Amino acid sequence: MSERDAERSVSQTVRAQLALRDMILSGRLRPGERISELQAVDITGVSRTPVRLALVRLEDEGLLQAIPSGGFMVKAFTERDILDSIELRGTLEGLAARFAAERGVSARSLEPLKECLADLDQLVRQDPISVEAFSAYVTMNARFHALLNELSASAPLIREIDRVSALPFASPSAFVMAQSALPEAHQILLLGQDHHRIVVDAIENREGARAEAVMREHSRLAARNLRLAIRNRTHLELMPALALLKSSAE
Amino acid sequence: MSERDAERSVSQTVRAQLALRDMILSGRLRPGERISELQAVDITGVSRTPVRLALVRLEDEGLLQAIPSGGFMVKAFTERDILDSIELRGTLEGLAARFAAERGVSARSLEPLKECLADLDQLVRQDPISVEAFSAYVTMNARFHALLNELSASAPLIREIDRVSALPFASPSAFVMAQSALPEAHQILLLGQDHHRIVVDAIENREGARAEAVMREHSRLAARNLRLAIRNRTHLELMPALALLKSSAE
């Protein structure tokens, strides 16, 4: 009953969007493959109108690409695209950190961020780190980044960061789980956490350039994780986003 | 006849999108105002389905805002939002210039950019500059920025730049025309052109940091123009984008 309610509580459009996104990210729809509206209707079980809206939204999200003659296909990404998207996110988060530092934030509004930082500290202090702790880290890490972005107090910037982070391989937590399978795991986590500490410190002391630089560097940890994981061929199933890779080297 | 053909050649959705965008930018639809689908149907003359698609696309473009209970309203921007969007564009264009510089571009692919630079030189050499020349400058300037962005050879980055520049007040040429009415006009144009020259030089010499920094600074000319024009209350009609300002101080 509650399931039926939950099904009814969201619009058909959103439901279709979720279902299609899941199909794409899980690799059941391959990059370059055309998605016909009727096919999408079969998959999602809703009619063409909301399906169409969902397709437009997914295009805009960057998962689909419009075909000139009409319709959509699953977008394919190169490894370079992914690395660029990560650098892009780092640049935007760097800008957010700089805004926060230069414009100044009240001690009051910095409080949640510091709490989050302390929670993360608790998690990374473990050695070895349990899988549950990794999972908790992903959640807390996402929260840290969200709080940080909000400190920029810039709606247009936050909007763009959210947009870029929506790409499954560009989000701050995209490759953290993959990282859990690497031997370097703990060390990388500690480095990332040090970045977190530095950016908070920089914002507090209104060091804009430092805040910006460290967030840029921070994003490059994700790039590092990605390269390591691909090279090691370890636990590719922990990175569903890679289903979108062009000549999928799975 | 050709007009009718032109009308038929584009989809109803696109036509509706253009008509609505025009209404918004011209200020005939005021910020905060709700746009009902039926109203949009009256305005555009197409049926509700394409109108709906157009509204979704405009939301995504940033001109409209979804109302939680359904429907859309015209988005309102603060002066801060506009300045942040300009800084955002500068940051992204800076990243593009850095990519171009660091990764290196062939002499062959740098050629069109240099030609464009020379054309712009021709235009700014005039003193005083005719209105026609200003208009030509806007076109050529847009071309210069587009070519520059392409040199980054990064599809994800170009995508984001295009997206940010789609906001009427964030595009590289947004306030150039307004600038034409300012006494400082010529000087600012010369400064901008010098930035153009420097970025080409930096890319050629693979000076990534310099290329990035100058493009960031370049965008701040737009911010300067905006502030000047608003303060002087001069030719606000040359900046249709300002119709979106929150407490419109017209």
Next chain:
DNA sequence: TGAGTGCAGTATGCATACAGGAATTGCGAT
């Protein structure tokens, strides 16, 4: 007089029917 409730008008979300067009397939001719 103010607040709350009920009703009516209206807007949105969804489904489906229809028309125009693109791509593919099959057939025929060279």
Next chain:
DNA sequence: ATCGCAATTCCTGTATGCATACTGCACTCA
């Protein structure tokens, strides 16, 4: 056997009808 043309089939774009949810206003009761 291959190439070209034509026909068919499927797909997208558009319009419209219907149901539901929301909003605003008026009336009533405290």
